[in-house]
Amino acid sequence: MGDFTTDYLIVGAGAMGLAFADTLLAELPDVSITIVDRHAKPGGHWNDAYPFVTLHQPSAYYGVASLPLGSGQIDSHGLNAGLYELASGPEVSAYYEHVMNRVLLPSGRVRYLPMSDYKGDGRIVSLISGAETRVEIARKTVDSTYLGTSVPSTHTRKFTVADGVRIMPPNDLPHLWRAPDAMPRHFTVLGAGKTGMDTIIFLLNAGATPDMISWVAPRASWFYNRKSIQPGAVFFERTLGAALKMRQAIGEASDASDMFLRMEACGWMHRISRDVLPTMFHYAVSSEAEIALLRRVTDVIRQGRVLALEPEWMVMEHGTRATAPGTLFIDCTATAVERRPPVPVFQPGLIVPQMVRMPQPAFSAALIAWVEAHVDGEAAQNALTRAVPLPDTIQEFARAELVNIGNEGKWSANPAMRAWIDNCRLDSMGKEIRRVTPADTDKMAILMQMMPATMAAAANLQRLTA
Numbered sequence: 434m435g436d437f438t439t440d441y442l443i444v445g446a447g448a449m450g451l452a453f454a455d456t457l458l459a460e461l462p463d464v465s466i467t468i469v470d471r472h473a474k475p476g477g478h479w480n481d482a483y484p485f486v487t488l489h490q491p492s493a494y495y496g497v498a499s500l501p502l503g504s505g506q507i508d509s510h511g512l513n514a515g516l517y518e519l520a521s522g523p524e525v526s527a528y529y530e531h532v533m534n535r536v537l538l539p540s541g542r543v544r545y546l547p548m549s550d551y552k553g554d555g556r557i558v559s560l561i562s563g564a565e566t567r568v569e570i571a572r573k574t575v576d577s578t579y580l581g582t583s584v585p586s587t588h589t590r591k592f593t594v595a596d597g598v599r600i601m602p603p604n605d606l607p608h609l610w611r612a613p614d615a616m617p618r619h620f621t622v623l624g625a626g627k628t629g630m631d632t633i634i635f636l637l638n639a640g641a642t643p644d645m646i647s648w649v650a651p652r653a654s655w656f657y658n659r660k661s662i663q664p665g666a667v668f669f670e671r672t673l674g675a676a677l678k679m680r681q682a683i684g685e686a687s688d689a690s691d692m693f694l695r696m697e698a699c700g701w702m703h704r705i706s707r708d709v710l711p712t713m714f715h716y717a718v719s720s721e722a723e724i725a726l727l728r729r730v731t732d733v734i735r736q737g738r739v740l741a742l743e744p745e746w747m748v749m750e751h752g753t754r755a756t757a758p759g760t761l762f763i764d765c766t767a768t769a770v771e772r773r774p775p776v777p778v779f780q781p782g783l784i785v786p787q788m789v790r791m792p793q794p795a796f797s798a799a800l801i802a803w804v805e806a807h808v809d810g811e812a813a814q815n816a817l818t819r820a821v822p823l824p825d826t827i828q829e830f831a832r833a834e835l836v837n838i839g840n841e842g843k844w845s846a847n848p849a850m851r852a853w854i855d856n857c858r859l860d861s862m863g864k865e866i867r868r869v870t871p872a873d874t875d876k877m878a879i880l881m882q883m884m885p886a887t888m889a890a891a892a893n894l895q896r897l898t899a
């Protein structure tokens with residue numbers, strides 16, 4: 434017998450757990466939900482984010498389905514000018530607190546246990562008191578921790594740091610003003626992902642000159658061009674036109690490199706150095722202005738991953754490099770989202786939310802909740818929610834895109850599901866597509882070509898992944 438009973442136990446109050454809870458509550462208003470999380474506040478990894486982080490995708494389709502995030506404005510200045518706003522880390526954290534305190538808890542159906550560790554088998558341990566509570570789970574456990582998010586302030590470094598080496602996570606950079614006499618003379622940013630990019634942009638905007646920055650970027654990466662993934666009516670032709678060209682490019686590509694070059698040519702992807710053919714793709718998103726700024730840093734070190742930081746040397750997989758006097762290293766090497774193998778989303782007594790539309794964690798979790806509410810039987814549920822494997826290399830992108838296209842096809846064949854998606858705030862274009870009439874000739878022309886282009890892309894992806 435447990436101390437209390439709940440229909441659903443959600444482990445993790447991050448983007449996935451909260452998007453799932455919000456949609457489940459909307460679709461099954463009578464169920465009871467318990468949410469347990471080690472953090473003191475909702476929002477998962479956003480609690481530990483560096484202060485200058487922002488979303489890299491528009492706020493318009495992040496968060497939970499029932500509550501808009503941000504004010505829906507197009508930025509008029511800065512590196513995102515002309516594009517839909519990106520919530521800052523503090524805005525995302527405040528939003529999730531609002532979701533918990535103004536949406537979920539007032540329903541009377543949700544219990545929230547912060548600073549609590551879920552140990553499995555219905556055992557919840559308070560991190561503060563050590564007291565154990567037992568919960569009876571009437572329906573299912575929802576393990577929203579599977580994506581394994583990792584951020585610089587909490588991850589474990591995979592390289593050694595000798596005494597005397599100055600290193601910090603990006604979280605501490607804004608505090609440098611407190612010790613002006615100890616201001617670094619050089620900054621070496623470790624890591625080529627979104628965090629490394631954000632850090633370089635922060636330093637340049639804060640007054641560092643490009644020659645004060647070195648960037649250890651073992652592999653070059655492709656990025657989504659943010660202007661091609663904008664939501665709403667204003668961007669209909671641009672976004673869906675780019676999506677069409679992207680599908681056509683995939684359909685015509687001879688191999689992975691050719692596919693990315695074609696996607697670059699149609700404005701869907703971009704890269705920092707045009708002299709380097711990137712081999713990595715993690716679905717990071719950037720604007721053209723951000724890329725232009727990043728190009729100003731020319732000391733880009735490609736000698737593999739860092740193994741050790743010695744007082745005068747940096748040891749990497751493929752060589753060493755002398756450290757400039759007064760260097761501060763900034764650790765941006767956390768993985769963000771771990772590459773764990775996809776597992777069935779629906780298992781006996783268990784739901785494991787994963788990305789079923791890449792790269793949209795919030796939409797994915799909400800859709801999985803809809804399936805839980807409206808589709809009977811694990812086989813049918815899993816048929817609609819195949820987890821998309823997170824790519825690391827450009828070759829792996831083909832496999833991810835094939836699953837993406839397969840899932841979209843199954844959703845479109847299910848009218849109730851399609852109607853829910855098209856009305857869901859977390860879907861960027863469904864509503865606009867529904868509004869198109871035969872009189873909208875330009876829009877119709879794009880939509881008419883989308884299906885054959887998608888089929889050709891799927892056929893070519895099958896060939897490329899065979």
Ligand SMILES: Cc1cc2nc3c(=O)[nH]c(=O)nc-3n(C[C@H](O)[C@H](O)[C@H](O)COP(=O)(O)OP(=O)(O)OC[C@H]3O[C@@H](n4cnc5c(N)ncnc54)[C@H](O)[C@@H]3O)c2cc1C
Nearest residue numbers: 445447448449470471472477478488489490550551578582
């Ligand atoms: C810097 C950054 C920027 C990003 N920007 C975007 C973006 O613009 N758009 C986008 O779509 N995605 C973005 N992402 C990705 C996306 O936000 C994340 O994938 C998503 O937030 C992950 O949410 P989650 O709920 O899966 O994981 P988390 O946020 O990690 O939440 C999991 C929670 O589970 C808790 N937990 C784990 N184990 C236990 C346990 N045993 N007991 C109790 N609690 C436990 C943890 O404390 C944590 O709070 C970004 C990610 C990062 C790192």
